[in-house]
Amino acid sequence: MYGLGILKGLSVTWKRFWDTYIDDISWAMSGRKRYHTEEGIRHRSSKNTKGIFTVQYPEEQLIVPEEFRFIPFLVYEEQADGKKEPRCTACGICSKACPPQCIWIVRSSDSVTGKPVSTPAEFYIDMDICMNCGFCAEYCPFDAIKMDHDFDIASQGRNVYNLEKLLKPASYYAEVRPLNYNQEEEARKAKEAAKAARAAGTAAAPTA
Amino acid sequence: MDNEKLSLPNYDIPEDMQDVVAITTLDRLYNWGRRSSVWPLMFGLACCAIEMIAAQTARYDMARFGMEVMRPTPRQADMMLVSGTVTKKMLPVIVRLYNQMPEPKYVVAMGACASGGGPFKEGYNVVAGIDKFLPVDIYIPGCPPTPQALIAGMIKLQEKIDKESIKKVRWYNKEKKDGNYVPMPILGPDLIDVRRNAEIRDISAKAAVLKESA
Numbered sequence: 001m002y003g004l005g006i007l008k009g010l011s012v013t014w015k016r017f018w019d020t021y022i023d024d025i026s027w028a029m030s031g032r033k034r035y036h037t038e039e040g041i042r043h044r045s046s047k048n049t050k051g052i053f054t055v056q057y058p059e060e061q062l063i064v065p066e067e068f069r070f071i072p073f074l075v076y077e078e079q080a081d082g083k084k085e086p087r088c089t090a091c092g093i094c095s096k097a098c099p100p101q102c103i104w105i106v107r108s109s110d111s112v113t114g115k116p117v118s119t120p121a122e123f124y125i126d127m128d129i130c131m132n133c134g135f136c137a138e139y140c141p142f143d144a145i146k147m148d149h150d151f152d153i154a155s156q157g158r159n160v161y162n163l164e165k166l167l168k169p170a171s172y173y174a175e176v177r178p179l180n181y182n183q184e185e186e187a188r189k190a191k192e193a194a195k196a197a198r199a200a201g202t203a204a205a206p207t208a
Numbered sequence: 209m210d211n212e213k214l215s216l217p218n219y220d221i222p223e224d225m226q227d228v229v230a231i232t233t234l235d236r237l238y239n240w241g242r243r244s245s246v247w248p249l250m251f252g253l254a255c256c257a258i259e260m261i262a263a264q265t266a267r268y269d270m271a272r273f274g275m276e277v278m279r280p281t282p283r284q285a286d287m288m289l290v291s292g293t294v295t296k297k298m299l300p301v302i303v304r305l306y307n308q309m310p311e312p313k314y315v316v317a318m319g320a321c322a323s324g325g326g327p328f329k330e331g332y333n334v335v336a337g338i339d340k341f342l343p344v345d346i347y348i349p350g351c352p353p354t355p356q357a358l359i360a361g362m363i364k365l366q367e368k369i370d371k372e373s374i375k376k377v378r379w380y381n382k383e384k385k386d387g388n389y390v391p392m393p394i395l396g397p398d399l400i401d402v403r404r405n406a407e408i409r410d411i412s413a414k415a416a417v418l419k420e421s422a
Contacts, residue, residue: 054269057359070357071349100320100327128317128324128337131351154348154361156368158324158339 020051036060066177069134069147071127074166075173084167087144089118094136094145102129103136123166127159143184149176235373242286242312243369246362249285249305250278254292256319256352263355273362282308287365288342291352293321293328294335296399303390306342311379311388314365316346318358323347333400341398342390343378 027034034040035056041063044053055062076084095103108121136145148168153159174181221229252260264270264278279285282305294302306315317338320326325336338344345368348361374380379388395401 052266054266054272055356056272057268057356058363062356070354100329126324127349128347129320129326129329130349131320131327133351151350151354151357152360154346154353154357154364156346156364159347159349 016051018051023049023051038063064149066179068149069132069137070151071130071132071148071153071161072125072134072136072145072166073148073168074123074163075144075146075170076167078169078171084169086119086163086167087142087170088120088123089142089144090120090123091118091141093139093141097135097139099133099135100129100131102126120163123163125161125166127153127161146173146177146180238374239370239372243366244274245277246273246275246287246314246365246369247277247279247285248275248287248289249282249309250280251305252291253294253298254319254321256291256322259352259355259358260289260291260318263358268355268359270359270362273359273366275362282306283310285309286312287314287316289316289318290322290338290342290344291318293326294338296333296335296393299335299341299393299399302338303341303392306390307388312377313379313388314345314369315342316348316361316365317344318348318361319353320349320351323349326351341393 024034027040032039034043036059041055041060043049044055045062074086074088076086079085090105090107092105092107095101095105102125104122104124104126105120106122108117108119109115110117132147134147137147170181219231221231252258262268264276270276275287282288286309288302288306288309290302306313315338317323321328321334322338323344325331325334328334329336335341339347346361346365348357350357353361393399395403
């Protein structure tokens, strides 16, 4: 029979349409919210969902896994007096590892002696070249550059980010990637403890 | 934009007339009409196009912004979504399509390649950013931008349309005659000159012979 395929296809849409209302009512009956809540978004993103599964973007966002990466940012430690201390030492490993070569670093120098100081004076990343590969974050030996979850960065001009725009506090990093942050903190503490033990050992050695 | 924002009168309407009368500016009405029916031109260049397609599916549903009607002809399109790597071979076609689009027209550079050349920015065959040839309105970073990032960029475009004024937009500017026409890229400096292909092949063949004999 002609047109059977069309009817079959339309019935799928028809079923989805009614499933949406059935789901909405059953969620409302059980007192849960299907829209604009984490539970609701998770359900609608899962394979068990029936009916509509649109994530209504500006109002609600798809829940991304921790390892989701968009653009890089620089981590800074918040000092007690409110000063920002970037973890970056301007070693330039990230800019060498960067495949599309979109990182530009200027190392600061001592104003008196002119010797290089291990902090960045300028740090630029051309976000319109960045390909979100995450190599900079992988190669950084100081955990200073990390990949962000924030993707709402489109603008009317070229997105070249300077140091001011790139710097984000360590607390933000802990919030975005809690598992990674805790792992790194533990590793750092273990390293410091080992160093202290070794220092104690060498201090004790001459007397023995 | 909802009705409250559309009729933001600077005039005092008497209270008993407020449900009957709405005062707005021509600009606001004009922009309101256009912002919610931005029809993209249907073409995809590279991997960004896959994300563009994903943004049109039920999960993200660009139809919520009135952008679901992908027109396969430039005559009916309002927005050119340059989704992907623009090669030098493709560039004349894109510029021609842009010239064929009726005003008002917008260009959105989606992804790293279209906005700045991306990893191919110093390549021999890729245009390092479509903004060298076309007036880009919105740059969306990402490689590729996720569908949500694309929608975020589209919202930025709507915000830009909201702020436009009929008096100032470039397509109604009488002083700039043909102000919207983008000259076609020239063979040679802008593009690969295919007429020189035989010559280049000769040179490389001679170099190979010299290398063998050495």
